[in-house]
Amino acid sequence: MKEAQLHQLKKWFREYSQSFMMDDPDDQRNLDLKIRHTQRVCDVILDIGQSLNLDEGELRLAAATALLHDIGRFEQYQKYRTFMDSKSEDHATLGTQVLEKHNVLEFLIPDEIRIIRCAVLYHNRLTIPTDEDETCLFFSQLLRDADKIDVYKVVTDYYQIAHEELNETIQLDLPDLPGISDSVYNDLQNKQVVSKDHLHNLNDFKLLQMGWIYDMHFKRTFEIVRERHYLDLILESMPDDPAIIQIGLQLKSDLEHFCMDSIDSAYSKA
Ligand SMILES: [Fe+2]
Numbered sequence: 261m262k263e264a265q266l267h268q269l270k271k272w273f274r275e276y277s278q279s280f281m282m283d284d285p286d287d288q289r290n291l292d293l294k295i296r297h298t299q300r301v302c303d304v305i306l307d308i309g310q311s312l313n314l315d316e317g318e319l320r321l322a323a324a325t326a327l328l329h330d331i332g333r334f335e336q337y338q339k340y341r342t343f344m345d346s347k348s349e350d351h352a353t354l355g356t357q358v359l360e361k362h363n364v365l366e367f368l369i370p371d372e373i374r375i376i377r378c379a380v381l382y383h384n385r386l387t388i389p390t391d392e393d394e395t396c397l398f399f400s401q402l403l404r405d406a407d408k409i410d411v412y413k414v415v416t417d418y419y420q421i422a423h424e425e426l427n428e429t430i431q432l433d434l435p436d437l438p439g440i441s442d443s444v445y446n447d448l449q450n451k452q453v454v455s456k457d458h459l460h461n462l463n464d465f466k467l468l469q470m471g472w473i474y475d476m477h478f479k480r481t482f483e484i485v486r487e488r489h490y491l492d493l494i495l496e497s498m499p500d501d502p503a504i505i506q507i508g509l510q511l512k513s514d515l516e517h518f519c520m521d522s523i524d525s526a527y528s529k530a
Contacts, residue, residue, distance in 0.1 A: 261320040280334045294333045301326040305406035311480035325379035325403045331355045352384045379403045405481040408472045412490040419497035437461040482518040
């Protein structure tokens with residue numbers, strides 16, 4: 261992707277996101293949160309991409325996937341006043357429809373269009389379909405890692421002030437009860453991402469987020485999680501429950517191993 265093309269996409273994003281300005285300050289704050297999230301995912305994806313020695317064109321393509329990944333959030337919020345896909349519709353699918361409707365990608369080459377569509381569509385799926393081609397898979401994984409890093413930032417910032425200001429678009433509508441669910445504990449003990457069906461309270465949800473380390477792909481991603489102390493910050497917001505402490509220790513030790521052992525699979529250009 262050429263620099264002028266990424267520039268054009270950024271200009272479109274700015275104009276499009278500004279067209280959703282809302283009267284209610286709380287609504288506006290929620291949309292602003294998504295705009296800032298998008299900007300930071302763009303920064304993180306470049307950080308991870310550089311660690312993989314991507315060339316300038318590939319880095320710009322990665323940045324474009326980050327820029328557009330949550331584009332469906334604006335229509336979603338305007339229509340339903342929520343970011344919960346389960347209560348509205350899938351914001352990733354909606355995002356690809358927005359890109360289509362506004363002909364956002366039409367000036368790019370077909371391979372770039374395919375990669376951006378694919379990365380946007382799969383960024384929030386539990387798993388990426390295995391029959392996708394290698395390049396599409398690679399850029400999807402890159403975006404998913406970068407997105408998770410910034411969701412860690414958003415939620416850890418929030419958990420530190422949650423006693424002052426509840427925001428249910430971040431916290432979902434799970435009750436803040438003591439303890440954790442057995443099924444969540446089992447998922448993590450098996451080193452698997454926690455299934456959404458297993459969530460019963462806020463602690464479960466926090467553990468689901470910590471368990472994202474079992475669905476991250478690149479060494480640099482693990483290093484960022486460690487550098488920014490995200491696992492500790494989430495743990496600190498949870499009660500001193502023996503099961504939480506034990507699973508927390510496992511997650512932190514696994515993160516250390518992933519920082520040391522993970523080898524980035526070489527990205528071969530198509
Ligand atoms: Fe998203």
